[in-house]
Amino acid sequence: MTEDGEIRAQLEARLGHRFERPELLQTALAHPSFAHETDGTRGNERLELLGDAVLGLVVAELLYAGRPDWNEGDLTRARAALVNARSLAARARSLDLGAFVRLGRTEQRTGGATKDSILCNVFEAVLGAVHLDAGLGEARAFVERVFGDDLLRAPTAARDAKTRLQEWAHAQLHETPTYRSVRDSGIDEDAERFEVEVWIAGEAWARGMGRTKRQAEQAAAESAYARAELTP
Secondary structure, rough: HHHHHHHHHHHHHOOOOOOOOOOHHHHHHHHHHHHHHHHHOOOOHHHHHHHHHHHHHHHHHHHHHOOOOOOOOHHHHHHHHHHHHOOOOOHHHOOOOOOOEEEEHHHHOOOHHHHHHHHHHHHHHHHHHHHHOOOHHHHHHHHHHOOOHHHHHHOOOOOOHHHHHHHHHHHHOOOOEEEEEEEEEOOOOOOOOOOEEEEOEEEEEEEEEEEEHHHHHHHHHHHHHHHHHOOO
């Protein structure tokens, strides 16, 4: 077996799926920064889009079947808690996807393999690859393996970081957080295109980055909320 074959076999063992079309897995692991430097393509972006759609469908279906007592709002909040970037990055780490993702030189230098945004995207791309390789049934089985009992323990009142921060700021400081754009690289495939600062009571509390402005705001709110929890 070649070195590439051995690496693929290691990852397939972690994923619990052997690819009939290994080129799909190869594409799923190619971050846009790597693809741009090597062959001028967009890497795993298309698979990421597909995987995101498959994940939303499968998680909603599994929650619907597993929690017949939940209403629409419960299901929506539970799904959001399971498929957000932080959650997906954690699943990617559990599979050690950071050791297999291929990055461009700049991302390698800046620790791209440990970034939540990149790990989240590669997880979705791998799921998209599994779906194309073996169909929705195998994709569903993959999601069930990776999420396990969390599908039944999903919180029914999950709130996003901006909501949690606003509730804290209102209760403790009688202030409403505001968000200011700091930087926009203008590069569509940049996982950290936008940088946003969150301000509370005239003070900059934290910064966050993301592919979209909304993701950057959520990241900033997450950091600010972590600081808030340490604030007397």
